Amino acid sequence: MKQQSIAALSKIISYVWFNKRETQLRILMTCVITLFMIGLSLSIPLLFKKVIDVLLQTTTLSQHTVLFILAGYGACWVLNQVIRQVKEMFVFRILEKGIRSLTLDIFTHLQGLSVSFHLNRQTGLLMGQIENARYGFEAACWGIISFLFPIIVEIVLAITLLTYLYGAVYGTLLFLIMATYLLFSIFFLEKASQARELYNEKRSQATASMVDSLLNYETVKYFTHEKHEISQVDLLLKHQEDEGVKSLLMVSWVSIGQGVIIGVGLLLITLLSGNAVYNKTMDVGDFVLINGYVLQFVMPLSFFGHILQQVRKGLQDMSAILNILDTKPEITDNPQAIDYRADTAEVQFKAVSFGYTAERTILDTLSFTIPTGKTVALVGPTGSGKSTITRLLFRLYDPTAGSIQFNGYDIRSLSQHSLRKMIGSVAQETMLFNDTLYYNIAYGNLEASEDEVKHAAHLAHLDEFIAKLPAGYNTVVGERGLKLSGGEKQRIALARAILKNPILYVFDEATSSLDMRTEKEIQKNLEEISAGKTTLIIAHRLSTIVHADTIIVLENGSITEQGTHDQLLAMQGLYYRLWNAQK
Template sequence: RAVDSFLNYETVKYFNAEETEANRYDEAMKTYETMAVRSTTSLSVVNIGQGAIIAAGLMIMMTMAGFDIQNGHLTIGDFVAVNTYLLQLYLPLNFLGWVYRELRQALVDMERMFGLFDEKPDVADRDDAKPLIVSGGDLVFDNVHFSYGERHILKGVSFRVPAGKRVAIVGPSGSGKTTISRLLFRFYDPQSGSVRLDGQDLRAVTQNSLRAAIAVVPQDAVMFNASIGYNIGYGRSGATEAEIAHAAKLAAIDGFISKLPQGYETMVGERGLKLSGGEKQRVAIARAILKKPSVFLFDEATSALDSRTEKDIQQALDEVSENQTTLMIAHRLSTIIHADEIIVLSEGEVVERGTHQHLMRQQGLYNAMWQRQSAGFTDTTTSATSATSATSATSANSTSATPATDPLQPDNAAS
């Protein structure tokens, strides 16, 4: 819990929850203290018990040896030998308490470990799975059904992304857009229907070969607490410095990196704390470029950015995905108007499809979403313009109502 609180310290600060987290930590420590006392108590009972047994045995043996010496059956040397043997036996027995505690803890850890080993993955390669062979990158979702438990997410979704084309998927929240990306990566398998890449069912190929063929640029780019060069190079193991620099250039982040004191060796901090949102997205783009994939997946890659940064990032995405099979999942419709086809999802079903111009003429869900987003942008722009105009008008009225007189010059009326 302490690590979780430290990793999410910004959220803790935002909601003034330091005391709450401290109390949670205290509760966790109390639980740990209770278990530690219980373990120590059981160990103490063992130590006391074995100490009592050894002491009783030692006393009995010494007493019997004393009687035998008195009766002439043993010598003083025999008595010393018996005493020495008992002391040598006592130390290993005393060590048994520590062994008992360690063994008990080890058994608990082993039980957890074996429990993890017994977990069966939800998605596993078939025994006869073959490596994926990508020739062009033709992607097909064919009558795909998927649900999380009793909640149906996708209901017979079918579409095709031709090789070298860009297809965008849009729709309201909860319509199943992100689930499509998870099915493409085989984080899940569809309950019915199929997902095929160049005619090969994804369930019939190995997961390693599938994921090697796809590069994703997510909404929230995850950064390791390492150098920028390492984070870019994570896209392909064994990439050279020249290849990393070339990928950074294509993602238009090489200029920023060159201005840093340590260049590609500059540390980005925990979760990329030292980078802005746009810079992290460009690193994610460079990482995807370095992977040299057959299919690009842009999962709302610009939805968390401001308009200017979004435009720059979108331009970089368009350039790197030119003539590449690209699936774009978008929230802002302005970022996908140049897609070859737009798929509109609603409640897990494809309700509309076509180009931007075609969907706008249909006056359907896509048109309504576009108008809603455009109205929000227009309202914001209008409010800003009105505020500026009002400020200008107020300044003009103030100027006309109050004559501009110079205190160092005589009043016109007086003169």
């Protein structure tokens, strides 16, 4: 836990200090203002002493001077309040800029993480962690800049000043009071925060139990176990109650302890200085000044403990996200990766083996070629590894053995960006952004003109459908495109792949949700678009791939048959049986 807090702290420093010149200037300004503020607040007791000296006539000054000093005393007080706010104004930008950098860093990192991370993530949990980190950053950063730093500087200066004015005894005494207070607070607040963690844990357990019970409300009803559910939740709530009281009591005890330390300190200093006044080694003004310094710290110190706790909690809240920032993507660009560009594509799988986990092989020493400008079709039973092949080609995963070559280059030697730019893919599951139809199609090429977007929509047979919509291209498709039918989604996916204008097309069941007639019409367009372009088609409906130059039959991750439609029929193997079954 300690180590994570230190990591979080260094992260904060890096976001705040190494952000930009402008932020550094702001921090320096904040420091200057803070020092000025401290100067003011330390001079207020000094002026107060002066006023008392004058009023008790231990010094002789003209009436004008006295009134001037009194006015100065008031002005200092007002100025102090104003400057405190002005300083905050400088801090706002530092904070918000830091939060922005942190959030953008997290987002960039998440974009760069591999598919397997995203498959395993729990979006709700992740979003919670990001929010926690943002609040944590803000609380910790604000606490440090606005409170901890100024208070510590102020205390050091006050001790120095007291030592200079009244000797080491007073300085040391003030130092001892502060040190005891701080050590006491840090030690017991740590204990209190442990108690708080336990309380949070109990609270999460109670919440989780309620959510689980509500999700399964049907089961609860079927078995009439409402009473059982309620008593189970109540048991957890009882634990929560106990831990809550414990942690709150702890904080109260800490506050009492802090009060006692300050009280005893104040008592000692008052006794010492009061005695000195009695013995005439000190003026009443000095007595007031010393008391002023001690009292001046009681206020900030009383929330020092609270702020310290906030900072601790903030740092703690950041730690979950820092762990994620530390996860390295599994797929990374080779340092020597080239930004490759080409006008044609030839793909070769050379003895490629792959499994998502070490225990289960999905593809077993697979070799085949998609020659330049040719169309290769992959067919085979469900789960045989067809979509897996497209994921490997896209380099979402790396093969465990063998290599995939693009125009003779191992795809691991090309930058991921340049590789994926060359491939236009329609995946088996279409995911859309919760935005307009137009946006979703135009996503294929962010620079495309409106005419190009509409032409792509036309090729994917979308225009007729879009014309029927009241909002036309501006229709919002709903989360993940759930407001569209399966066939409509597929055609959008096709349109945006067409718009990308790649040199290699990969269609994974790209027309499987369409009715026969629409599929035929689109098929014609697709053949025109992909004419002369290297194409990989995956299909269960064999009628859509009869025209392919080569058909590969995949079974259990191995190629069992390969050839043209007529050759495969002549072999009378799996393809022949599938073909007859579908006829």
